[in-house]
Amino acid sequence: MKAPLSAKDLKAKREKFIVPGVKQLYSNPPHFVQGRGQYLIDETGREYLDMFAGIVTVAVGHCHTKVTKATIEQVQKLQHTSTIFMTQPMVDLAEKLAEITPGKLTKAYITNSGTEANEGAILNARLASGKNEVIALEHSYHGFSHLANALTGNHGWRPETMAAAGVVFAANAYCYRCPFKKTPDNCSLECAQDVERVIQTQTSGKPAVMIAEPIQGVGGTITPPDGYFQMVKKILDNYGVLFISDEVQTGFGRTGKHMFGISNWDVQPDMITMAKGLGNGTPIGAYITTAEIADATTKQVINTFGGNPVSSATALAVIETIEEEKLMENARVVGDYFMEGLKDMAKDYPIMADVRGKGLMLGVEIAAEDKTPMVQETAKIVEFAKDNGVILGKGGIFGNVIRIKPALSITKENVDTTLGVMRKALDTVAKVAAR
Ligand SMILES: Cc1ncc(COP(=O)(O)O)c(C=O)c1O
Secondary structure (H helix, E strand, O other), X not given: OXXXXXXXXXXXXXXXXXXXXXXXXXXXXOOEEEEEEOEEEEOOOOEEEEOOHHHHOOOOOEOOHHHHHHHHHHHXXXXXXXXXXXXXXHHHHHHHHHHHOOOOOOEEEEEOOHHHHHHHHHHHHHHHHOOOOEEEEEOOOOOOOHHHHHOOEOHHHXXXXXXXXXXXXXXXXXXXXXXXXXXXXXXXXXXXXXXXXXXXXXXXXXXXEEEEOOOEOOOOOEOOOOOHHHHHHHHHHHOOOXXXXXXXXXXXXXXXXXXXXXXXXXXXXXXXXXXXXXXXXXXXXXXXXXXXXXXXXXXXXXXXXXXXXHHHHHHHHHHHHHHHOOHHHHHHHHHHHHHHHHHHHHXXXXXXXXXXXXXXXXXXEEEOOOOOEOHHHHHHHHHHHHHOOEEOEEEOOOOOEEEEOOOOOOOHHHHHHHHHHHHHHHHHHHHHHHO
């Protein structure tokens, strides 16, 4: 086998042959050649504790034995026919999704990615409602295609081109930087009420659908307060608007108490979109909806690789692993422990201005006392952590939120290691800032 390139040589080659928009997280990136559970290994054999799981994707750990076996067995049996021929894994997966999603969501469309899942769901919602306009939330991320990108309320992820028409944005539930300048003591969920203002002032009054992430991922782990989605859903019901919960990041037990994040607000969506953790790294996405809504898609649709036997068999094995290894429960227990540790640490480091999230979907906003986002410092913390063997994510509209979204199988010991490295990183950054 050919020896892997050094990280430096690979970086130079990547810059030469890959379009520049495909950016990497670090200024000095490692070259990963192997993954094992919650660990990544670089070309020199150095091990890193992975607290970002790709981007919130490796739900059951890198190269999980059961999942890998399911993939290999299916590749060796039958890789592809397309959906115009019958194969069983796609149908078994759809049946499993109907079993684990809340309410009467029973019919699924399997895709290759979250972007396609959102595209498909919006199309289906438009067909079912006979209407067109879509409401999304500010700071959202829903994908990179023409439409999914237009649903994305974050300038950093939107190219300077003409966006798809028919999308309007409501304020998000960003308590730390409340768009309505409220605090928890005087909040009347103005952000939820904003959905009604947007319907009345920016649409025909009859939008087709609203799409929202239960906890905004790329947006920086923006976690709405209790009551938020309940109020939003009530407004949508009053105006006859369908609701899509984008669970690409929050799905499959990540938030600890429920298989899907929206259930934390006790709200029943009309459609759920999913991807990332569903495949544990294998390309797959899906949307699921009620039979009534699904039945509006009467024209033929084909997605050459969507629902392919290999991705479907892999996804089934991922869901079974989450159930068998009780990973949702682990996300709750270890996530609560993590949250406590971060909140404790924040007492010593005031620049950890807001610690938020649920289960193993956690975020730490790095900001000065006056809330000025500390963007450079955040990048330094994330780079320092990597140099000291821990992979953290970064996001938020300003790029000043540390994102922690590891495999659901991590241990409390992994949490202690991460907190230790974060302390060292914060000590270093604080010293540099004081100089
Ligand atoms: C909430 C959310 N929706 C949709 C997507 C798009 O998924 P994909 O990158 O698989 O197309 C992402 C990707 O980060 C996401 O975070």
